[in-house]
Amino acid sequence: MHDKRTPAIRAFEAEQQFQLLVQSVVDYAIYMLDPDGYICNWNEGGRRIKGYDDAEIIGQHFSRFYELVDRDAGEPEYGLRMARENGRYEKEGWRLRKDGSRFWASVVIDPIRVDGQLIGYAKVARDITERHESALRLAEAQQALLQAKKIEAIGKLTLGLSHDFNNLLGVIVNSLDLISAHRDDEKRVTRLVEGALRAADRGMLLTRQLLSFARGQALAPEVRDVNELVLGMKDVLMRSCGLGVDIELSLAQDLPPIRVDPTQLEAALLNLVINSRDSFAEGGTITVATGLADRRPPEIESTARDFVCVCVVDDGSGMSDEVVQQAVQPFFTTKEVGRGSGLGLSQAHGFAAQSGGYLHIASEPGQGTRVTLYFPALED
Ligand SMILES: Nc1ncnc2c1ncn2[C@@H]1O[C@H](COP(=O)(O)OP(=O)(O)OP(=O)(O)O)[C@@H](O)[C@H]1O
Ligand SMILES: [Mg+2]
Structure with missing residues (x-):
């Protein structure tokens, strides 16, 4: 069919249709700005969202929708400049309605060019206050959950520690009771004293761990021979x-x-040795070895310097990959309440890292465990 309309009429009608389209969009405020940011034209959505009449807005600078702080900070001009330089500018922020109320807007500004010449900007804004507020509420709820989890963790920890200390004090008090009842039985007294000392050592280790955890371990480093330290600990171990x-x-x-x-x-050594002891169903052998590290874990592979290592090897239960992955995390434990606080490996790992070294775990279920501490060797 032949279209009898002239090209001018067709262009006019297309323009009318386009106007109709823009005007019937009510959820988006669409403005046309001149190159300096003055509003030439806007749509029904703009009127609805901002609450102004045409006469109040046409010819005004678009910065009037911004809050005073943003206006002072040059935010409106910055948006135009970014759109000009990058071809588009997107931002979310608070904007003002005519009645002074705020809404959270998602704003896109595009430069409009004809033959390369900037003739203005198209600005599209959307009121996403609801979405913004539900995101904020979600973040608050997550924060509250995190806090509750922390409190729960502290609760568990306190419970575990109270059990630990109660058990240890129980052992000490019992031993003292029995000692005073059987003062003459020398063998028995010796055994009881040893048991009590063991419990006291464990209590001291626990408080030391807690202190170093709480303080983030303030170290007092000294130049020492590692063998001498290990030998000096044999009795305690x-x-x-x-x-x-x-x-x-x-x-x-x-x-x-x-x-x-x-x-x-x-x-750290005591922690490792106690872990090995706990991994035995009955008895077992624990080897504490020192040496120069020949094979290194990837974390320190690239450094040229020598590392001295101390490792604790056992033929106990071993660990699954999953446990190895988490083992050094503070409070990670597979032991029942009152038997472990999950701080041992975390202390050893934190200490090694702070001394410029590294802790490595090699373990497999049923194959025993080797935990190695690496320390940078001092040149003579
Ligand atoms: N030598 C080992 N053999 C088998 N499993 C081990 C060994 N060392 C550590 N683990 C595992 O890693 C977990 C974490 O060890 P970590 O020493 O940090 O805490 P814990 O021994 O449970 O408690 P704590 O040391 O505070 O008394 C242990 O619960 C255990 O499952
Ligand atoms: Mg432990």
Whole structure:
């Protein structure tokens, strides 16, 4: 069919249709701005969202929709400049209605060019206050949940620690009772004293762990020979393991010294040895070995310097991959309430890292465990 309308009429009608389309969009405020940001034209959505009449808005600068702080900060001009330079500007922020109320707007500004010449901007704004507020409420709820989880974790920890300390004090008090009842039975007294000392050691270790956790471990490093430290701890290590557990030392000769906080190294070793002891169903063998690291974990592979390592090896239950992954996290434990607080490996790991070294776990279920502490060797 032949269209009898002239091209001018067709263009006029297309323009009318376009106007109709823009005007019937009521959820988006659509403006045409001149190159300086003055409003030339806007749609029904703009009137509805902002609450102004045409006469109040046409010819005004679009910055009047911004809050005073944003206007002072040059936000409106910045938006135009970004649109000009980058071809588009998108932002969310608070905007003002005529009655002074605020709404959260999602704004897009596009530059309009004819033959390369900037003739103005198209600005499309949407009122997304509801979405913004529900996002805020969600974030608040998540925060509250996190807080509740933290409190729950602290509750569990306190429960675990109270059990731990109660058990330890129970052992000590019982031993003292029995000692005073059987003062003459020398063998028995010796055994009881050992048991009580073991409990006291464990209590001291626990408080040390808690303190270093709370303080983020303030270290007091000294230059020390690692073998000397290990040898000095043998009695404590044996005492904390009790009967049925063999402790073997395998110390490499002529090791360079390291710079560590000796108390923390002792705590770390004790933690590792107690973990090994706990992994035995009955008895077992724990080897504490020192040496120069020949094979290194990837974390320190690239450094040229030497590392001295101390490792604790056991033939106990071993760990699944999943447990290995989480083992050094504070409060991660597979032990029942009152038997572990999940701070041992976290202390050892934090201490090694703070001393410029690294902790590595190699373990498989049923194959035992090897936990290695690496420390940078000091040059002579
Ligand atoms: N030598 C090991 N053999 C088997 N599993 C181990 C060994 N060492 C650690 N684990 C596992 O890693 C977990 C975390 O160890 P970690 O020493 O940090 O805490 P814990 O021993 O449970 O409690 P805490 O040391 O505070 O008394 C343990 O609960 C255990 O499951
Ligand atoms: Mg432990």
